[in-house]
Amino acid sequence: MIDADRLKKNWSLVAAHGDQVPLYFYSTLFLTHPETRDLFPMNMAAQRDKLVNALGAVVSNVDTIDAVVPTLQALGRDHRKFGALRGHYPAVGEALVATLEHFSGPHWTPAIAADWVAAYELVAATMADAADAAAHYTPPWWDAEVIGHERRDLETAVITLAPGTRLDYLPGQSVSLCTSLRPRVWRQYSPANAPRPDGTIELHVRSIDGGEVSTALVSLLRVGDTLRVGPATGSGLTLRPGSGPVALIAGGTGVAPLKALVEQLAAAPRPTSLYWGTRSPAGMYCVDQLNALAARYEWLEFVPCVDEDMWGSGVRIGSPAELAVSHGRCIGADIYLCGPFGMVESSRKILVGAGVRSEAIYFEPSGA
Template sequence: MDPAALKESWAIVAKHGDDVPLFFYSHLFLSHPEVRSMFPVSMSAQRDKLVTALGTVVSNVDQFDTVAPLLGQLGSDHRRFRVDPDQYNAVGGSLLATLKHFLADQWTDELATDWATAYGVIAKTMVQGAEESAKTTPSWWNAEVVSAERRTLDVAVFQLRPEQHLPYTPGQSVAVEVPQRPRLWRYYSPANAPREDGTIEVHVQIVDGGQVSSAMVKELQVGDVVRLSAPVGTALTLDDLTRNLLLVAGGTGLAPLKALVEQVDRHWLATGRGPQVHLFHGARMPWNLYDEQAMHALAERPWFSYDTAVSDDSTYPGRRGTVGEVAVARGGWRGYRAMVCGSRAMIEATVPQLAAAGIPHEDIRYEDFGEGGYRPRTDTQKDG
């Protein structure tokens, strides 16, 4: 394979913008109509996710050793869509047809061979990842909604009870599919450390244009059954329970950080020692600080402090400004590890602020859950 040729050809195709996914999906659904049911009824949110991800990953196959574990996880994660090897073949065929269409005279036999070889390696790795995970875990977990509480105009808190034990580590996230929006999966972080009864707390905030978040807050009811994927993510998990922690949350980005606080609390109870933890929770208006009662109860611990920040209410008697600004102004974070969770805009603003305040980049952790997909970062509203 010629990695340079793969990258150069994909760059040429990508310049055609939205025409690329339009051609790809048209070819896929016409040539293999049986796969249409795997995708949402409305494709508006799907946009170019699949074809862009395929093009980017395959054209960077020279970094295979680095991405192989992620591809295996991706294959495992796709079990919830009931993808089988024949469907990988269908997708691969439509990807090659799309490349040939847009490259026209630049599509050569050598380039076709390189793309086919690279896609084959990627698809095999994903299938093997799915097969390996199938030995120990289900494709998804059914979970009953046992509590649904509307906390604010746009935030609801749910308690879910999986039918089977769902193993996860505080700070990880699971994809959720609700009956009101079939085949639309969105990532949410459990807001609690694992409990003996197996229940999971999920915080959901309506996102502008978000089909899943809106359905969950407005329509999801006690007794409904949702589906949960296997947990993903490591950036917000704790690998060292001796490091002091600065936790900075925007909106429902509080969820995974609250789970971390519960994890540290159990460590302190079990060992009598542990890190100092400072959590800052920011919102635009004071009524959006939707979990203050629980956080103030936790703040009775001598090792934990909780502060709030409100950015858009000039009458607020507490700290005003963005949560990143307030956290930086508090100061004293030398030697701390920072965990940041919020909207994409919040993270993009907060991470540089913390770095400018002297926290090394390697000690600032976050994850990214874009619309329907996962990649290294974290945000408060993993929904679309």
């Protein structure tokens, strides 16, 4: 039987070594199994700590593994886009155990080693089984043509894709993108529309400092280019069943998946308020689209708001969460949050402080 407490203590000990842990892990993996190098981007700076930290966190919590089986299965299906096969999992496991042993020093024992191996094999089998099953009914990725690329401002572009075959997703989910401009680097984006009859997908992309993919998508991508699109993932922002009011609170390009929820709600309307916050009116790159939706649907209220309005444009000043609370749109509503990590966290605190039940607040956990 696996001793989960012992694994957690051991992982805490190892993780205290910080950046040395992923450096050792990847060095070991690529030296002992050089065939795995092609699974990773050429520039490892953004990737370096992700895999090993995720493995350590998930595997050391093997006592709660049943609760995350659906997530592991989704990860297994999603990882096919990297070219990850069942045969790669043992190589990763060997490198992980070697890394744990190295940083555990005198605390490493045969019992701890056996626990890690058993726990990793359980996680790996769950992911690999899901990947193998998915291979029978869905491709690992879709090639999609860029049929629209509109720069809304210096940092933001609205991109329209036409996948070669229909991509199934739920409003609020994310898809991952890879461009030949940045080979083997994948980033998550949420469609800004509910599924359409023609299968086209609208994406809102804002370039960020140091963002390889976002910068390429905004500044270098052209109509006619091809992107690789991975399977849809995530459930934090998918619409829950019900008939009560809905409050949508967004920051920046976080409005994209909430716009998709509005389109979904059009099939079964509920009283809905959409509060969208940006730093200034200049950042409201899709305000005309959202105003048009509010004009079309009598059940939809749209409230744009900004941190500052130096030019007196008349937009409400304040955070979207604060305004939604002050307008009485949150108590008794299902609330969906999307935006930068800091905005989501501060909004949650505002809502809970105003008496909103935490169970009624939905968002996609950071890093999901």
